[in-house]
Amino acid sequence: GQNIDQPTEMTATEGAIVQINCTYQTSGFNGLFWYQQHAGEAPTFLSYNVLDGLEEKGRFSSFLSRSKGYSYLLLKELQMKDSASYLCAVMDSNYQLIWGAGTKLIIKP
Amino acid sequence: GAVVSQHPSRVICKSGTSVKIECRSLDFQATTMFWYRQFPKKSLMLMATSNEGSKATYEQGVEKDKFLINHASLTLSTLTVTSAHPEDSSFYICSASSGDRNEQFFGPGTRLTVL
Numbered sequence: 001g002q003n004i005d006q007p008t009e010m011t012a013t014e015g016a017i018v019q020i021n022c023t024y025q026t027s028g029f030n031g032l033f034w035y036q037q038h039a040g041e042a043p044t045f046l047s048y049n050v051l052d053g054l055e056e057k058g059r060f061s062s063f064l065s066r067s068k069g070y071s072y073l074l075l076k077e078l079q080m081k082d083s084a085s086y087l088c089a090v091m092d093s094n095y096q097l098i099w100g101a102g103t104k105l106i107i108k109p
Numbered sequence: 110g111a112v113v114s115q116h117p118s119r120v121i122c123k124s125g126t127s128v129k130i131e132c133r134s135l136d137f138q139a140t141t142m143f144w145y146r147q148f149p150k151k152s153l154m155l156m157a158t159s160n161e162g163s164k165a166t167y168e169q170g171v172e173k174d175k176f177l178i179n180h181a182s183l184t185l186s187t188l189t190v191t192s193a194h195p196e197d198s199s200f201y202i203c204s205a206s207s208g209d210r211n212e213q214f215f216g217p218g219t220r221l222t223v224l
Contacts, residue, residue, distance in 0.1 A: 033212075042202045042218040043153070087152065097143075097213065101152040 002026045004100035006088050011106045012078055020073045020086050020103045028093020034062050034073045035087040037102065043087055046073070075105075083107045111137045113205050115216035122193055123224055130188045130219045132203030138183035139205035143213060144176075147200045159186055193223045 003025045012018040024032070031050040035043035049055055049064035049071060061074040073086055088100040112135040122128050132142055141160050145153040157173075159165035159180035167173045177189040186205075190197055200220050204213035 035215075040200075040218075040220070042215040044215070045212065048212065096155070096158075099152045099155075 002090075002092065002098045004088055004090060004098055006086075006100045006103045008101070009104045009106065011108060012075075014078055014080060014107055014109050016078050017074065017076050018078060018105065020075075020088075020105065022071045022073070022088030022100055024069050024071070024088070024090045024098070024100075026090045026092045026098055029066060030091040030093065030095055032062075032064055032071050033089045033091070033097070034060075034071075035089065037085045037087055039084075046086075078107050080107050080109070111135075111205070111207065111214040113139075113203065113214045113216040115203055115219050117219060118217060119220045119222075121222045121224065124194055125192055127189055127191045128193055128221060130190075130201055130203075130221075132186045132188070132205065132216050134184045134205045134207075134214070137205075137207045137214075139186070139207060140183065141206040142180055142186040143204045143206070144178060144186075144188050145202045145204065147202060147218075153202065156188075190221065193221070195223045197221065198223045 006022045034046040036046050037043040047062035054063045059076045064071045085102040085104050087102045089097045114133045116131045144156045147153050155168050156171045157165040157167045159178050161180050161183050165178040180186040200218050202218040203216045206213050
């Protein structure tokens with residue numbers, strides 16, 4: 001079966017750095033997405049990785065290793081507004097998005 | 110970026126009534142639209158995929174006669190929840206893809222409460 005694993009919840013301190021991991025097992029691979037979702041709102045796109053390596057976009061970076069079925073989202077200089085759920089999703093060989101359950105990130109002052 | 114709107118953003122209805130939710134791509138043509146449902150503290154669950162002008166493809170366990178999907182144009186898809194029951198209360202989110210299969214743009218979601 002297809003499976004996306006990410007931690008359920010993480011806590012970090014304002015101004016610090018946090019890494020949210022995601023491992024996956026899917027039927028084929030056409031890219032991995034990270035989305036941010038605030039409570040009661042729809043997801044918003046953060047990043048897309050299809051090749052191995054690190055993609056940096058401001059305070060957020062995303063890493064992919066296809067051979068290991070592994071990705072992480074790195075958030076730097078954490079702000080209180082970063083408190084949200086972070087969803088990892090993989091596009092399989094049928095171009096369907098397989099979603100992880102999300103990681104709830106709690107930022108403390 | 111591409112913008113997707115949903116209407117209404119929130120709806121409360123009585124059990125047994127039908128509710129229609131609209132999803133529009135405002136600045137691009139959406140060849141494919143996706144309908145998701147999300148229960149509290151749960152991940153997104155794909156309900157169906159619809160391509161413009163053809164019948165929607167429903168995920169296993171989703172009743173196509175209960176959740177009617179129409180994708181009549183390249184900018185509009187509708188989801189009708191027929192004979193809604195309290196267990197249908199959920200957050201319904203649509204997303205749209207322009208044909209570049211590697212990105213979906215999400216609408217803001219519709220919170221449905223069935224009394």
